Amino acid sequence: MGEDHFQELTEQDIVQAMQAMEGYIDITPADFRKIYQRAYCHAWERLNRSLRAYQIMTRTVVSVHPETPLSDAARLMATHHISGVLVVDQQEHLVGIISEKDFLRHMGATEHNSFMAVVADYLTTKGCITLDLKNQPAKTIMTSPAISIDTQATAHEIALLMTSHGINRLPVVDAYNKPVGILSRTDLIRSTHLEEAPCPTS
Numbered sequence: 001m002g003e004d005h006f007q008e009l010t011e012q013d014i015v016q017a018m019q020a021m022e023g024y025i026d027i028t029p030a031d032f033r034k035i036y037q038r039a040y041c042h043a044w045e046r047l048n049r050s051l052r053a054y055q056i057m058t059r060t061v062v063s064v065h066p067e068t069p070l071s072d073a074a075r076l077m078a079t080h081h082i083s084g085v086l087v088v089d090q091q092e093h094l095v096g097i098i099s100e101k102d103f104l105r106h107m108g109a110t111e112h113n114s115f116m117a118v119v120a121d122y123l124t125t126k127g128c129i130t131l132d133l134k135n136q137p138a139k140t141i142m143t144s145p146a147i148s149i150d151t152q153a154t155a156h157e158i159a160l161l162m163t164s165h166g167i168n169r170l171p172v173v174d175a176y177n178k179p180v181g182i183l184s185r186t187d188l189i190r191s192t193h194l195e196e197a198p199c200p201t202s
Contacts, residue, residue: 053158054151056191057172057181063088066095066139073098073138084169086179087142093177096142099169106133106141148173151180158188 014029027035063086064073077085077100087096133141148171149158158170162185172181 049154049156051155051191052151053149053153053155053170053172053183054181056155056187057151057183058187059181061086061171061179061182063092063179064098064138065089066137066142068138070103070133070136070138070141074103084182086146086171086182087138087144088179092179094146094148094171094173094179096139096144097146097169097171098138098142102141102143103133146171148177148179149183150174155188155191158183162188 011029011033014032018025018027018029018032062076062080062082064076066087066089068087073085077083077098084097084099086094087098089095147161147165147167149161151172151174153161153172162168162170169182169184171179172183174180
């Protein structure tokens with residue numbers, strides 16, 4: 001969809017549609033196109049402001065505890081093919097989150113340093129890349145407090161939060177700060193087409 005979607009609607013399409021309608025319509029094809037674009041824009045915005053987190057989140061929550069060994073946390077992420085895992089306390093309250101970036105950051109990666117640069121550094125000077133992390137608990141590298149949303153957050157609010165914090169996933173929590181789901185950028189895009197720009201600027 002987006003701007004290209006509107007361009008698929010040709011003037012001939014509009015003329016034929018107007019001719020097929022009964023009665024006289026005092027409107028030009030150009031005006032009809034503008035109305036169509038505006039109507040689609042408003043519908044798109046209404047959808048993104050009405051969809052709630054609980055409607056589009058993934059309900060399967062994978063979590064570890066603060067004292068869980070990082071080797072177990074990494075194995076859990078690999079088994080479930082996920083790039084992040086939640087950290088909860090004994091009462092199942094959300095206390096943090098561990099992502100691939102957290103592992104890489106504690107291995108020495110930076111914004112200007114690629115993963116392979118870290119591997120090369122360890123291979124030439126430090127030995128095993130994971131030795132320093134192997135027996136450490138999850139709380140050592142978790143990001144805390146974790147940025148989260150409640151079940152009633154709108155898709156629009158979720159997109160703004162992800163963009164402002166530069167993150168790709170958000171835990172969804174209930175009123176007691178217990179995780180009930182996880183919402184990724186992929187979930188958001190699939191449900192709302194938020195990376196599209198259907199509203200014309202003119």
